[in-house]
Amino acid sequence: MTSPPPVDGLLLGIETSCDETAAAVVTATGQVRSTVVSSQVDLHAAYGGVVPEIAGRAHLELLPAVLSAALEGAGLSRSAPGLAAVAATSGPGLIGSLLVGLSEAKALALAWEVPFVAVNHLEGHLFAALLDHSALDRPSLRWPVVVALVSGGHSLIVSMEGPGRYRLLGQTLDDAAGEAFDKVARFLGLGYPGGPAIEAAAAAGDPTAFPFPRALLADGLDLSFSGLKTAVLRAVEARPDASNEDVAASFQQAVVDVLVAKVVRGALEVGAGGLCLAGGVAANGPLRTAVLRAGGDLGIPVYLPSRAMCTDNASMIAAAGWWQLEHLGPSPLDTPADPNLHLRLLP
Ligand code: KG4
Ligand code: ZN
Helix, strand or coil, X not given: CCCCCCCCCEEEEEEXXXXXXEEEEXXXXXXXXXXXEEXXXXXXXXXXXXXXXXXXXXXXXXXXXXXXXXXXXXXXXXXXCCCCEEEEEEECCCHHHHHHHHHHHHHHHHHHCCCEEEEEHHHHHHHHHHHHCCHHHCCCCCCCEEEEEECCCCEEEEEEEECCEEEEEEEECCCCHHHHHHHHHHHXXXXXXXXXXXXXXXXXXXXXXXXXXXXXXXXXXXXXXXXXHHHHHHHHHHCXXXXXXXXXXXXXXXXXXXXXXXXXXXXXXXXXXXXXXXXXXXXXXXXXXXXXXXXXXXXXXXXXXXXXXXXXXXXXXXXXXHHHHHHCCCCCCXXXXXXXXXXXXXX
């Protein structure tokens, strides 16, 4: 298959797969001209998690202002922005949420007579670290890069052989890492979203206070977090006087140990030229520190996205959209929203 010729200009990315309403304008070389993320955290906090119906309605209300702010931030007019293309997340995610951003992107592409690109949210996360480091253009980058893609809905260990070239090395057999953070935080009464709340509590705790299990630590590249979550519940039932800080720190350390072990094993298995973290859990400070140390021990570079680039945003969708537009061409306007969309893997 011959690739379409490179396209110049600016691409608008839209992300509405879960509870962040986001839009960004990015150049073909990965420069972020504007990025706007409107979080719905306050709307969902009272329920202890994302309520799909509320999320969909909130995207509808928030998206027009988010879009205007992103276009204005890039110095573009809403009526005729002169963009090269419009990209949006088509899955995976919540169906009602996905539909809002996807329909808007298609409508704008039609109105502005520019190509439309449907982007996989997981692929967006994979582009995030490399976008932040402009590593995609860096001659020193040696593929494959092994990525722990750890978010609220997914936990994958991926060997990235280049943009668009992914091999799945392992994945969670039950809960996602972020889901475990959210559930344990809710159980400890630390609030939502759980990741930042656990990290904050853990900072004042002893990570060795509870010997929580490290599931599948010495076993392949798959992950499992549901036993860990249950172990936390049992430990707190057995010791109701235990400090939240110690429980949070011990839980967090167990997750970090497992993720670092898997990334290192994956890197050794494929002879990786780099390590990388992606997804909301990649914002976790102790995880970032531990992966940096592991990369140092292995003598290979570590590509860490900024914390803002780890959690859901539209810059990563625009960056993945650019790559797709240039290498695979535009997407059909009847591309459906797919809540269970899988990462496109190498055969
Ligand atoms: O990638 P993301 O923004 O949305 C999904 O695609 O799921 O990830 C959200 C997840 C939530 O489970 C949240 O608790 C977790 O990422 N998270 C963190 C941190 N910040 C967000 N987990 C651990 N430590 C953090 N600092
Ligand atoms: Zn995400």
